[in-house]
Amino acid sequence: MSEPTxxxxxxxxxxxxxxxxxxxxxxxxxxxxxxxxxxPAWFIREVSVQLNGKPVMTAQWGPAVSKNPFLQFTIKGAxxxxxxxxxxxxxxxxxxxxxxxxx
Amino acid sequence: xxxxxxxLGHSARIxxxxxxxxLLPELARAQGSSYPSAAFEAKTMADVxxxxxxxxxAESKDVTIxxxxxxxxxxxxxxxxxxxxxxxxxxxxxxxKNPAILxxxxxxxxxxxxxxxxxxxxxxxxxxxxxxxxxxxRVLFAxxxxxxxxxxxxx
Numbered sequence: 001m002s003e004p005t006x007x008x009x010x011x012x013x014x015x016x017x018x019x020x021x022x023x024x025x026x027x028x029x030x031x032x033x034x035x036x037x038x039x040p041a042w043f044i045r046e047v048s049v050q051l052n053g054k055p056v057m058t059a060q061w062g063p064a065v066s067k068n069p070f071l072q073f074t075i076k077g078a079x080x081x082x083x084x085x086x087x088x089x090x091x092x093x094x095x096x097x098x099x100x101x102x103x
Numbered sequence: 104x105x106x107x108x109x110x111l112g113h114s115a116r117i118x119x120x121x122x123x124x125x126l127l128p129e130l131a132r133a134q135g136s137s138y139p140s141a142a143f144e145a146k147t148m149a150d151v152x153x154x155x156x157x158x159x160x161a162e163s164k165d166v167t168i169x170x171x172x173x174x175x176x177x178x179x180x181x182x183x184x185x186x187x188x189x190x191x192x193x194x195x196x197x198x199x200k201n202p203a204i205l206x207x208x209x210x211x212x213x214x215x216x217x218x219x220x221x222x223x224x225x226x227x228x229x230x231x232x233x234x235x236x237x238x239x240x241r242v243l244f245a246x247x248x249x250x251x252x253x254x255x256x257x258x
Binding site for chain 2: 015046051055057058062063069070071072077078
């Protein structure tokens with residue numbers, strides 16, 4: 001079972017800044033193990049963010065995004081109390097969804 | 104002569120590969136999503152654009168890339184891509200000398216500002232690109248060279 005995504009969302013005057021830290025190995029598929037065999041790539045492929053149940057953004061990633069991915073962006077018109085849902089799915093089909101309230 | 108352990112390891116890996124190959128298309132259909140695999144395998148910006156069905160990118164001062172001049176650890180390089188332009192639908196982050204050039208792609212509605220920050224791995228010193236794809240079909244980019252002291256892909 002994967003660890004929860006840490007989400008921090010702070011409302012400003014007319015927008016909210018969202019920062020998140022997902023927990024994922026993000027194995028590049030370039031590394032080799034001790035016996036010289038390539039460690040297969042394992043990474044988050046898609047991220048989606050909903051504000052009060054409405055999709056506002058999606059991201060597609062390759063294995064070049066760093067381990068335990070960080071993402072920051074700004075949602076216009078979002079205010080304190082609004083609900084954020086962050087979901088991801090990786091290339092093995094594992095998925096996770098976490099919620100946070102904008103503060 | 105391969106040892107028994109090697110053989111077992113092999114078959115487990117092959118099983119994983121087969122499962123991934125069989126399951127992933129189903130997953131993509133279920134989500135109604137389309138992961139652009141060809142774009143994420145491309146080696147050059149031109150090939151990424153071709154895979155995404157986009158036009159020829161032009162350099163623009165209206166697109167901003169934020170990245171360090173020197174990255175001590177190539178495994179964690181903070182990169183930001185933003186633009187002040189309206190009508191941007193998609194922002195890409197590309198690292199020229201990585202095994203695959205496209206690192207991340209962000210698609211968003213008008214509710215989100217065209218500005219994203221994340222962290223990427225860099226194999227070696229390279230140009231990093233921020234690309235903005237506009238709803239009118241224009242593709243604009245900015246670039247910056249980042250020197251990497253310790254590579255972060257094969258490490």
